Amino acid sequence: MVGKSLFIEELSVDFMISTGKVRAVDGVSVVFESGKITGLIGESGCGKSVLGMAILDLLPAYATLNGKIDWGEQSLNEYSIRKRKLLGREIGLIPQSPSESLNPSRKVKAHLNEALRPLGLKRQERYKKAEKLLRDFGFNEPKRILKAYPHELSGGMQQRVLCAIGTACSPEWIIADEPTKGLDSELCKQVQQTLQSLRIQGIKSMLVITHDLQLAEDLCDTIAVMYGGQIVEMGDVLHHPLHPYTKAFLDALPKNGLHPISQINKGVEQYSKGCCFAARCLKSRPRCFQEKPPYKGDKMHWVRCFDAG
Amino acid sequence: MKHYLLQKLFSLFLVLFGISLAAFVLGILTPGNPAELALSKGGYSPTPEQIKEIEIEMGLDVPYPVQYVKWLNRVLHGDLGTSYASSRPVRQELIERIPITLKLGSCAMVVTCINGILIGCIAAAFRGKGIDKIVQLGINISLSLPAFWFALLLILFFSESLGWLPTSGNGGIRFLIMPTTVLALPASATAARLMRSSLLAEFGKPYYLAAIARGTNRFEQIIKNALPNAIVPVIALMGNTLGGLLGGSVIVETIFALPGIGSYAIEAIYGRDYPALQGYVLVTGCVYVLVSLLVDGISLLLDPKVRVGRRRL
Numbered sequence: 066m067v068g069k070s071l072f073i074e075e076l077s078v079d080f081m082i083s084t085g086k087v088r089a090v091d092g093v094s095v096v097f098e099s100g101k102i103t104g105l106i107g108e109s110g111c112g113k114s115v116l117g118m119a120i121l122d123l124l125p126a127y128a129t130l131n132g133k134i135d136w137g138e139q140s141l142n143e144y145s146i147r148k149r150k151l152l153g154r155e156i157g158l159i160p161q162s163p164s165e166s167l168n169p170s171r172k173v174k175a176h177l178n179e180a181l182r183p184l185g186l187k188r189q190e191r192y193k194k195a196e197k198l199l200r201d202f203g204f205n206e207p208k209r210i211l212k213a214y215p216h217e218l219s220g221g222m223q224q225r226v227l228c229a230i231g232t233a234c235s236p237e238w239i240i241a242d243e244p245t246k247g248l249d250s251e252l253c254k255q256v257q258q259t260l261q262s263l264r265i266q267g268i269k270s271m272l273v274i275t276h277d278l279q280l281a282e283d284l285c286d287t288i289a290v291m292y293g294g295q296i297v298e299m300g301d302v303l304h305h306p307l308h309p310y311t312k313a314f315l316d317a318l319p320k321n322g323l324h325p326i327s328q329i330n331k332g333v334e335q336y337s338k339g340c341c342f343a344a345r346c347l348k349s350r351p352r353c354f355q356e357k358p359p360y361k362g363d364k365m366h367w368v369r370c371f372d373a374g
Numbered sequence: 375m376k377h378y379l380l381q382k383l384f385s386l387f388l389v390l391f392g393i394s395l396a397a398f399v400l401g402i403l404t405p406g407n408p409a410e411l412a413l414s415k416g417g418y419s420p421t422p423e424q425i426k427e428i429e430i431e432m433g434l435d436v437p438y439p440v441q442y443v444k445w446l447n448r449v450l451h452g453d454l455g456t457s458y459a460s461s462r463p464v465r466q467e468l469i470e471r472i473p474i475t476l477k478l479g480s481c482a483m484v485v486t487c488i489n490g491i492l493i494g495c496i497a498a499a500f501r502g503k504g505i506d507k508i509v510q511l512g513i514n515i516s517l518s519l520p521a522f523w524f525a526l527l528l529i530l531f532f533s534e535s536l537g538w539l540p541t542s543g544n545g546g547i548r549f550l551i552m553p554t555t556v557l558a559l560p561a562s563a564t565a566a567r568l569m570r571s572s573l574l575a576e577f578g579k580p581y582y583l584a585a586i587a588r589g590t591n592r593f594e595q596i597i598k599n600a601l602p603n604a605i606v607p608v609i610a611l612m613g614n615t616l617g618g619l620l621g622g623s624v625i626v627e628t629i630f631a632l633p634g635i636g637s638y639a640i641e642a643i644y645g646r647d648y649p650a651l652q653g654y655v656l657v658t659g660c661v662y663v664l665v666s667l668l669v670d671g672i673s674l675l676l677d678p679k680v681r682v683g684r685r686r687l
Contacts, residue, residue, distance in 0.1 A: 118583075121587055123583050123586060123587060125578060126501075126502075150589065152586065152587050152588070152589045153587065153588040153589025153590075154589055157587070157588070158583075158584065158587035158588070160580055160583065160584045160587065161580070162580055165579065165580040165581060166580040166581050166583075166584040167581055167584070168581045168585065168599050168602075168603070169581070169603065169677075169678065169679070170602040170603050170676070170677070170678055171598070171599070171602065175598070176588075179585070179588055179589075179590050179594055179598075180588040180589070182589075182590075183589055214678040214679075214682060216678065216679050217682070227584070230584075230588055231587075231588070233588070234589070
């Protein structure tokens with residue numbers, strides 16, 4: 066069976082705040098293909114988490130969403146995805162900041178119990194299934210973990226519990242939001258192994274939102290680069306970068322010489338008429354400030370830049 | 375934890391000492407000579423010799439600190455003095471009146487808890503919708519209704535016009551309905567408002583989003599996930615409210631002629647019955663402190679970090 070891909074068309078997300086509108090996602094059109102692990106990388110504040118939350122319909126009330134999100138044949142934004150009961154069942158979330166994403170006043174058992182409810186199992190079977198899930202994610206004594214409160218678990222354990230919760234109903238899609246944020250390198254490796262093992266659990270497709278390039282390189286089949294609320298390039302970007310931002314981004318890595326990107330990020334709105342990276346780009350021409358660059362390249366690797374391709 | 379308890383007990387001791395001091399000073403600062411007041415009941419004017427005699431009898435001729443220690447010693451042995459007005463032991467009078475206030479206070483407390491939590495949850499669940507706006511309006515109206523006026527309005531409507539409920543007095547549950555309503559209305563409004571805002575604050579937290587993302591329904595999201603965390607400040611508020619209710623409401627007990635300790639206090643003030651007032655201040659102060667200690671303990675125990683600590687896993 067061919068899985069369902071996520072089709073996103075001209076998606077914009079605005080936040081209404083006291084000083085006006087802030088555009089966090091700016092006209093993103095992209096296809097996240099089924100059966101692949103897609104990485105979504107970019108600097109802090111580029112809108113990658115907001116994009117993930119927009120897909121899951123978990124944006125706060127003061128956000129306004131424009132554009133289309135289709136999941137296979139189904140439109141997700143015509144009706145609320147929450148009402149369609151896809152969450153947890155078809156699309157799962159592995160949230161960021163493990164320590165804050167578990168309810169501090171409830172036991173692990175209660176969390177898993179909720180996550181497993183859609184399967185319609187009996188109480189005892191549910192308990193068995195919960196134990197099995199925890200065992201799959203590397204817990205040797207699932208019984209004790211089930212009885213524990215979140216504060217009794219280490220960061221890595223919390224992360225694995227959240228993975229177990231997110232995958233409890235074997236959803237087709239998993240969106241992992243910054244799974245390695247705030248973890249040390251040892252835990253990062255653990256998380257990466259956990260995410261890789263998700264494939265064995267029957268999860269076909271994944272969207273991994275991260276700024277951990279190592280994780281993206283090791284885990285993902287294809288990587289989308291986000292800057293200023295737009296996806297500027299998608300494909301094998303780590304080995305064949307085409308967009309000036311991707312190149313600059315990679316040059317800024319310690320192993321490539323720690324070259325800073327010129328100037329600072331001035332936010333999204335100022336250059337929304339043209340290319341979002343134009344103001345910082347070393348090769349920018351007047352045209353870059355006037356028009357939006359077209360999509361160049363093919364399905365496997367595309368880029369939005371006048372210069373590239 | 376141990377350190378925290380010790381600290382708490384120490385501050386409790388300090389507060390109780392402060393209350394006793396305040397109650398004692400209240401007796402000293404009051405205008406008029408207690409000995410003269412005790413003698414001059416019924417229009418009788420005592421001679422200076424008689425006053426002197428009584429002063430010695432009442433122990434008023436020694437310095438204040440000595441009086442305080444003697445007084446405190448008596449209080450600790452359960453002797454709160456004798457009421458000027460009735461010449462009966464204050465202890466006895468308080469013991470007769472406390473059950474009435476206790477009954478009224480606990481009724482009002484139960485109603486407040488149920489209403490406050492329920493209405494707060496409903497308003498939060500329908501944030502920004504019609505129900506929420508109606509609740510907000512109701513809260514504002516409830517908070518701005520003066521108790522004495524609302525009480526009179528209830529009497530006028532339910533007792534005078536409809537004749538459903540007794541106007542005043544002490545008796546069965548029928549006598550408690552209106553006083554409970556008057557006491558519970560503003561308390562419920564405050565509780566509901568805090569419950570609502572406390573829940574709304576939880577709705578934005580990562581664990582709540584994670585709960586939505588695992589496909590929970592609205593009931594599970596609000597009642598099972600958000601409520602246990604959101605209720606902590608509400609419980610602290612309820613503790614304060616309970617402390618206040620157990621002190622007796624002067625207005626409500628007076629209007630509905632309930633012989634509780636609130637009306638006892640007001641009678642004591644009218645009659646310049648300082649031993650009675652001292653007794654009232656002492657008892658309600660201690661009750662307030664103990665209730666807030668209890669509530670502190672409950673809030674602590676609601677936090678699993680405190681309750682179970684970090685077990686070895």
